[in-house]
Amino acid sequence: MRPIALIAACLLAPLPLAAQGLVVERTISAPLAAEAAAAAVEACAARGHRVTAAVVDRAGVLSALLRGDGAGPHTVASARAKAYTAASMRTGTSQILEMVRTNPGAARLPDTEGFLVIGGGLPIRAGDEVVGAIGVGGSPGGHLDDQCAEAGIARIRERLN
Template sequence: MRPIALFAALMLAPLPAAAQNLVVERNIGATLAAEAVAAAVEACAGRGYRVAAAVVDRAGVLRALLRADGAGPHTVSSAQAKAYTAASMRTNTSQILETVRTNPGAARLPDIEGFLVLGGGLPIRAGDEVVGAIGVGGAPGGHLDDQCAEAGIARIRERLN
């Protein structure tokens, strides 16, 4: 067989290793995302806070967003940025804030485009795997945003596995 023909035959042959280049990832679905934001906004409303809540998938892409009646316009971008930050870092934004405060090596994390290092962003896990994140913005303190975000996750927790 001529070298050119052999090369062409090898290039056209199916390669079993090609399937190894596919990555299968689980992401939060639209229905669960919508339920989580509704539960978070409802939890905050029950405490008298007008907030926005956002859920993003594991890559930080928006899946659901809800702004309570009367919530400030800034709460939308705040909630989405907190969710993005939690998804990207795979941890709570309150923990990231504490790390930034106590670790000089982490001081520049807030400078990352799209990050918001304030309480209110939590990863959403199916088992140990992060499948998305929720962010809440608008309560008078990040710890209160955290509580409402936790309520959003609690509403869907049993259906995450």
């Protein structure tokens, strides 16, 4: 076979079956996102922390946002950025912070547009699949924001599968 004919045959060959058709992805629904955000804000309020909770879908697009009574205005942006970071990286922001601290190759991750690499962002999973993420901002420490984010996920966990 001539080289040009071989190249033409490769270019015209059908794509593998996996590359054809539509991609089906699951993502968190708006009602579940709103419920998770409310549960996170409630959990923090019960501990005396005034926070905002944001939930994003699997692509990092905002689905729900709840600013608790008395939460600072900066908490809106921080909660949203933590959720976006967790969804984008498919892991918790506390784990990302640790990776940045210990891995020189990850040192520039905080420079990524929209990322906030401090505790308080967690992915929301349906089985092993990330379907969204929650971010909480306003507690006096990322570990406390993490606890409230986990409370938000716990409220909806049974309905994620």
